[in-house]
Amino acid sequence: MTNRLWIYDTTLRDGAQCEGLCLSLEDKLRIARQLDSLGIPFIEGGWPGANPKDVQFFWRLKEQPLTQAEVVAFCSTRRPGTTAANDEMLQAILSAGTRWVTLFGKSWDLHVIESLKTTLEENLAMIRDTIEYLRSQGRRVIYDAEHWFDGYKHNRDYAIKTLEVAAAAGAEWLVLCDTNGGTLPHEVSQVVRDVAEIIETWDISESEIHPPLINGGRKSQIHLGIHTHNDSGVAVANALAAVREGVTMVQGTINGYGERCGNADLCSLIPNVQLKLGYDCIQDEQLVRLTQVSRSISEIVNLAPDDHAPFVGLSAFAHKGGIHVSAVEKNPLTYEHLEPEKIGNRRRILISDQAGLSNVLAKARAFGIELDRKNPACRQILEKLKDLESQGYQFEGAEASFELLMREALEQRPPWFEIKGFQVHCDKVGEDCTALATVKLSVNGTNILEAAEGNGPVSALDAALRKALVNFYPAIAHFYLTDYKVRILDSGAGTSAKTRVLLESSNRQQRWTTVGVSTNILDASCQAVVEGLEYGLLLENQEAIALVCRVH
Helix, strand or coil, rough: CCCCCCEEEECCCCHHCCCCCCCCHHHHHHHHHHHHHHCCCEEEEECCCCCCHHHHHHHHHHCCCCCCEEEEEEEEECCCCHHHHHHHHHHHHHHHCCCCEEEEEECHHHHHHHCCCCHHHHHHEEEHHHHHHHCCCEEEEEEEEECCCHHHHHHHHHHHHHHHHHHHHHCCCEEEEECCCCCHHHHHHHHHHHHHHHHHCCCCCHHHHCCCCHHCCCCCEEEEEEECCCCCCCCHHHHHHHHHCCCCCCEEEHHHHCCCCCCCCCHHHHHHHHHHCCEEECCCCHHHHHHHHHHHHHHHHHHCCCCCCCCCCCCCECCCCCHHHHHHHHHHCCCCCCCCCHHHCCCCCCCCCCCCCHHHHHHHHHHCCCCCCHHHHHHHHHHHHHHHHCCCCCCCCCCHHHHHHHHHHCCCCCCCCEEEEEEEEEEEEEEEEEEEEEEEEEECCCCEEEEEEEHHHHHHHHHHHHHHHCCCCCCHHCCEEEEEEEEEEHHHHHHCCHHHHHHEECCCCCCEEEEEEEECCHHCCCHHHHHHHHHHHHHHHHHHHHHHHHHH
């Protein structure tokens, strides 16, 4: 297939070098299965022998293999002054039992002399000897030419010689690595084009190279790949430039994880090359899972997803301005470069002080509410929204609060309970700090007074409210807080500053966010907690909501 592009994921090795990212063995296995389900053909599992965790990873996958992906072991060329057969590092690689091995070697003469402290000829021998040894042991080799672009710029002839030696020794892919991330797209295009032309002149007999996987056993060829880093902010652009010049393998990581500024982000690369350049990477039904896989791996590595990431970010297809929303409602092509559903994302209509009636109507539809533009409630909702945002409320990140606001204007907000007042008392004795909250509220005409302790005032207040309400609404026992954010809105006012609280809640199936604003942080928190409980009850009691709607 002339338009086949092979995706090579290195999240588990190169991506794991990202600052703040630490993977357990179970994390690595879970990520590998996510990538396998996405249809990634090559998954680099790590460097067996470099640490016990990577050894165990390959052993575990022998016991429970992936369904379709090739798991690849990664290593360097043998050490200077020895032989590959006597290098213990390579024995660990063979013990991993993978069919494919990715080997990296030095392309830049500076690294050979300064880092390896050896000669240029010995470096060529290290490349040749290691690949020939791996081939003699039945392994197939992908050769990563480390620091390729820097090496090519400083000593072109030597850099080319390293590739030629690797190809003659039996490497099936030659991957050009922009290891320092300093190359720009126009340079990548030119260098890849030059290398491709040079390769055409090589006289390497077919018997020297195992028939490549991608040719199905037909006449052997040398294939080029690309591996880019994002230090100049162009890792994805560089990879796309190389693809346009004919490389058949692209290496990268999910969400662009990696050392320093990260690697080329496969969540941007895959949809770009498949949906825009027409290459065949993964199946369409797998591409639809891209957003889910991106966010699942974010959860596994315990790093917050980038809401503004292209394609898979929460805001990638979010529309805020009223004119934009009106246009998108008529034809999504007006402000969207592709259908979000193709990569598993969705369109979102944001609500803010820049909203128009189109935003309100579209948001209502997202909540299952059909509104007529002529309905006076629409204008009332919009005016209320803008008034609250002028006070410091923000509904872009608090959609649950906005739905409650909307239902109140439509007289569809059930009166679950009413807060009459609360008190919070904090005690600090030595290193211990505890809080006691007392709440007074009314449920269906019944007054309730309840108290509870917590490890802080908001925790105590939340516990007291739940304790007071759970006998009336048992579902509350399953609600819990998942995030709590505080923003000072007018820092010049000092301790009298107005505070905005965003609070995320969950019922273990869905998550929702509510907002509160006040010059008193406890009052703002109470608003957000109360609305969080109300919205949870809204989700749990759809029949009750339907009854309220029919009455009105």
